[in-house]
Amino acid sequence: MLPAHRLPHLLSQAVDLQVSRCPYHFEPHPPSFSSQIRYSLLTDHLCPRSEFPSETVHILTAHSDEVWFLVFSHDGSRLASGAKDGEIILWDMKGESPKVQHKMRGQTDGIAHLAWSPDDSLLLSCGREDCPGAIVFNTQSGEVKCRVQNSAEDSLTCGAWSPDGQHFYVGGTRGQFLECALDGSVSSSWEGIRVNALAAHSSPRSVYAADTHCRIRRYNFQDMSYDNLIEEDHSIMSFTVSRSGRNALLNVANQGVHVWDLNDRCLVRRCHGVTQGHYTIHSCYGGLNDSFIASGSEDGNVYVWRSGKEKPALVLRGHSRTVNCVAWNPVYPTTLASASDDGTVRVWGKEKAALRQRQLAAASEPTGITGNGDVSESTSERRGELGGGGVGGLATSASSLASEQLDESLSAASLAEVGSDWQLAVDSLTSSMDSSVGVQPLSLPSLSSRPLPPPSDQLPADEEDEDQVTGSISTEV
Known part of the structure; x- marks a missing residue:
């Protein structure tokens, strides 16, 4: 005897499978079959690429040098970008076009890393290897709140915030690894830890750190303990942790992008496509529930993958030089930003x-x-x-x-609803559009002789040719 609600359960499984195969899926996942009935039974589910952030919406050119890093605020309303010449720009992302809120002078030898405090009131800035100090800015006034510098021989190149915003962590490849208070004083430190990258941890006084021994550890500054999590065969240039804290996204020298499970401490997959030698490139999670991964590349492109896939769903073209950093807006998932050696910041949207x-x-x-x-x-x-x-x-x-x-x-669903006389419906729709938009009537083939093929940009990635799989976005029409 069949269990109760067996058919809805099977249909729900079918929808789950279709969603997992959709290369541009950008909708909230339905919690139950009752909310899945909006999916058509006539065609498989496939989100249109037009709803994905695949087009350049803005090109920001206020920087006069290579742009090395950028990151959105936690509320998604502002973007911070840092350049080779040490200039930091805070962009107001509200409204039709981004506007400069503040221009701030950071480290003179270039901005290697930026991190917003949990409440977005402060911004931590770190420089290159030769930079001995870190700076914390007030993001409302643009003024310096505090500086951290113990010695001219120090190197503080990366940073992260504690979840309560009362401490921040800075480190570098010369062996400095510090926990600091909001006045810039050093609360605690580890000696001899050569740090390449840091990421925030959800526990108080704990932080993830990638070191020069190709490993990631979780350090606890309260009891001065650590826990080995990841070990790679090549240098970890940068990494980020998903919002759930389950996965880590690593940019590995000469290897590209690797995804690790921090709970099981195993390599989950390698994301193919990017070109990365010895330049530091920063990737990110994004989309609804961190369902996408994006990374820059030395070939000047931005690569985007579904989180469970190894081949890119899209390749965004537009920059003319290395793309150093990519940031996904945490609140508005249809907004993506990229920073490049060509001196520009590109904002991608639908x-x-x-x-x-x-x-x-x-x-x-x-x-x-x-x-x-x-x-x-x-x-x-x-x-x-x-x-x-x-x-x-x-x-x-x-x-x-x-x-x-x-x-x-x-679309297939619309054609099914209008009935058998498709040509009449198309003629009526075309006529109404002509009168409202003010363009010449569109010449359409007869629909009575053959069915309409699906749009080429809505084919599953596995069925497209090589150019279609990459989803190349040309800079010329």
Whole structure:
């Protein structure tokens, strides 16, 4: 005899399998079958790539040198970026376009690491190997709150905050590993620990540290104990820990991106695609429930993977030099930022958001960006997508918008609902779009003779050719 609710259980399993195979899945996972009924029984579930942050929405050009690091605030409203010349910029990410909130002068030999305090009121800045000190800034005023420097021979290149925000940790490859109070005084220290990278731990007075012996340990400054977690065969250049604390994402010299399970202390997978030699590149988790991984690369691209996959779902192109750091907005998962040696910060978003920015740029040339003059350029200027801008460019964008709306309206589920007379429905929809958008009627093939093929960008990754699997985002149209 069949158990109760057996059919809903089987259908729920089918949906789970489809979601796991969706390369761009960006929806909250349904908790029960009752909320899964929105998925069609006629076609497999597949999120459109247009809903994924795959297009350049903003290009921020306020930095005058290579941009080495960037990180979003915990509330997602601000972005901090640091450059080779020691300049730190706080960006206000609210509104149509990012605006410079503060420009601050950090370490003179370059900004290697930035970390927001848990309440986003403070920002910790660390420099390169030759930098002997760390600086803590007040993020509201932009002023220095405290400095940490014991000796001119010290090296403090990375940092992290305690979960209560009352202490922060700094370390470097010359053997300094310090726990500091908010006034900059050293509360406790480990001697002889050569640290490459640090990450916050959920326990009080504990922190993860990657050292020069290719391992990651958890250090407890309360009882001065440590616990070995990970050991690699090559140098760990940087790492980050998922919000759940279960997994760690490592950038390993000459090996690329590795995912480790911190509970089971085992290597889970290797993410293929990135080019990484001896430059320090910072990757990140992102999306809903950290379901995606993103990393920069020495080939100038941004690589994005589903958390359970080894091959990239997308390759975002646009930077002209090494991408040093990638940060995913923790509150708005459709926003991704990347920092590059080309001196720019790119903000990636959905296709519709990019289209809107191009329309705003066409309507407000020459820059299409409000508030800061030279702090950023419109996407259209860098990519030449609107031609000369103005009315012609806006009409092109409107036409693209109409085509996009039409493609979305002709999904398999929509076609099933309108009945057998598909051509009549398409003609009616096209006519209504022509009158509302103001573009020439679209020429469509007859739908009565053959079914519509699925859009090429909605094929599963395993069925696409090599170019489609990478999801390349061209900088020219």
